Amino acid sequence: MVASIVPQFVPAFYQSTYSTALYGGLIVAFIGLIGIAMEKRDIQVLILTDIVGLAMLIVVAAVGTDLSEALILPGLVVELAEIMAISEILISREMRKKDVDTSFSPMPLNIDMEIMTTAPNFIALLLIGYGVFLSGFTGGAVAGGGIVIYVLSRKVRGLPIVVLDGVGAISGISWCLWIIGFLLFFLMPQYWLLSLFLAALGLLLKVASKIGLIGILMREEYGRK
Amino acid sequence: MLIESLGGDLMGTIPLGDIVLYLNPLHIFLFVTILVFTALIAMSRTETQVEAMFGSLDENKVAVGKKEFKHRRFLAIICGIATAGAMITGDLFNFTLFMALIGIVNIGIVSAVKQVEVLNSAYQYGLIAMMCGLPLFGGAAMILAATGTLSLIELATIPASPMMIFCALVMLIGVCGESGIAPFFASKAEMFRTPGSPFILIIHLSSLFIIVRFVEILLTIL
Numbered sequence: 001m002v003a004s005i006v007p008q009f010v011p012a013f014y015q016s017t018y019s020t021a022l023y024g025g026l027i028v029a030f031i032g033l034i035g036i037a038m039e040k041r042d043i044q045v046l047i048l049t050d051i052v053g054l055a056m057l058i059v060v061a062a063v064g065t066d067l068s069e070a071l072i073l074p075g076l077v078v079e080l081a082e083i084m085a086i087s088e089i090l091i092s093r094e095m096r097k098k099d100v101d102t103s104f105s106p107m108p109l110n111i112d113m114e115i116m117t118t119a120p121n122f123i124a125l126l127l128i129g130y131g132v133f134l135s136g137f138t139g140g141a142v143a144g145g146g147i148v149i150y151v152l153s154r155k156v157r158g159l160p161i162v163v164l165d166g167v168g169a170i171s172g173i174s175w176c177l178w179i180i181g182f183l184l185f186f187l188m189p190q191y192w193l194l195s196l197f198l199a200a201l202g203l204l205l206k207v208a209s210k211i212g213l214i215g216i217l218m219r220e221e222y223g224r225k
Numbered sequence: 226m227l228i229e230s231l232g233g234d235l236m237g238t239i240p241l242g243d244i245v246l247y248l249n250p251l252h253i254f255l256f257v258t259i260l261v262f263t264a265l266i267a268m269s270r271t272e273t274q275v276e277a278m279f280g281s282l283d284e285n286k287v288a289v290g291k292k293e294f295k296h297r298r299f300l301a302i303i304c305g306i307a308t309a310g311a312m313i314t315g316d317l318f319n320f321t322l323f324m325a326l327i328g329i330v331n332i333g334i335v336s337a338v339k340q341v342e343v344l345n346s347a348y349q350y351g352l353i354a355m356m357c358g359l360p361l362f363g364g365a366a367m368i369l370a371a372t373g374t375l376s377l378i379e380l381a382t383i384p385a386s387p388m389m390i391f392c393a394l395v396m397l398i399g400v401c402g403e404s405g406i407a408p409f410f411a412s413k414a415e416m417f418r419t420p421g422s423p424f425i426l427i428i429h430l431s432s433l434f435i436i437v438r439f440v441e442i443l444l445t446i447l
């Protein structure tokens with residue numbers, strides 16, 4: 001990193017770590033590539049490719065400014081989208097080869113755990129309640145986990161699963177809430193508490209419905225002829 | 226090199242905070258061409274491949290189903306818009322994002338086909354695209370580390386240092402892999418062997434346009 005573009009208040013120690021982090025990222029990527037070159041099974045290659053993606057995040061994060069932080073999030077999203085697209089291709093190919101159809105939330109393993117039959121509804125309710133209490137991104141993930149546990153437990157017990165068609169609509173509305181909250185921050189800064197809660201609620205609903213949606217989307221993809 | 230000397234006279238800038246779009250005849254030409262092509266795709270219908278059967282006078286038609294047609298048309302339009310965005314952008318990082326989006330959408334266009342060979346090559350292309358995310362994003366981040374900016378109009382005024390030349394070459398590897406050109410073309414060529422011509426063609430067209438634009442970016446920043 002050129003010394004003249006780094007502000008004076010940044011300690012020399014942090015400046016000197018840039019090249020270390022850069023080499024670290026490249027070494028991680030190299031290890032991942034060696035693994036890809038040696039591995040023959042498709043699913044293993046896909047998992048190993050993710051290591052190269054993580055090395056990309058290390059290289060971007062090594063810069064350590066707020067602009068590079070702005071690069072990390074899209075980089076992570078792109079990485080996730082790519083790995084999901086490729087695994088979709090892989091699933092679609094294997095389905096085509098075997099010519100089979102699968103059920104809702106296909107599970108390769110038989111999940112025969114006690115937790116799925118004793119009190120799954122209570123755990124799901126607890127998780128959703130705790131998620132609402134947390135709010136924001138973390139809360140959304142916790143509440144979404146509750147929804148997934150509920151769906152899984154019903155699947156394990158052999159009960160019919162209620163497919164919520166409106167989940168997609170909730171996701172869209174919460175997206176609007178988030179954007180309105182964000183705009184209010186700029187237009188009317190005095191109502192910052194309102195906009196904060198709008199954004200937090202929007203994110204909560206968004207992430208929770210996203211995680212809940214995964215199962216529903218999966219069935220649609222498998223049902224495709 | 227200065228911005229004015231490439232792609233004709235500078236016709237003006239659109240300042241959007243940190244992101245400054247700059248317009249010159251080359252960008253506008255590429256932008257309008259890809260948008261016209263996208264509009265044509267949005268209106269067109271897919272072709273039906275006809276294969277002659279061996280030993281008889283019958284023929285075998287390979288058509289695209291309605292659902293698959295809609296799915297593919299949507300992704301092809303997204304791909305066209307992303308390419309148009311990459312043509313007009315004045316920010317190095319936006320360019321890498323559009324590039325990555327084109328890579329994902331290219332995989333998506335062929336994700337619903339029935340031929341196993343096409344899915345196989347799409348899988349190989351996807352792996353290459355994902356591995357090339359490292360040089361693409363890493364190169365952009367290293368340019369940021371070397372110069373402190375990602376705006377092309379700023380980068381054009383900064384004299385090229387050895388670090389920037391290295392970063393630009395790393396980014397070139399990334400763009401080559403993401404768009405699937407010369408050294409990586411073998412994996413992508415098989416993807417075209419499926420019915421649905423205009424939508425499949427945008428995979429090819431987007432990578433051609435991206436390369437033209439990236440060469441222009443390289444000449445601008447170095």
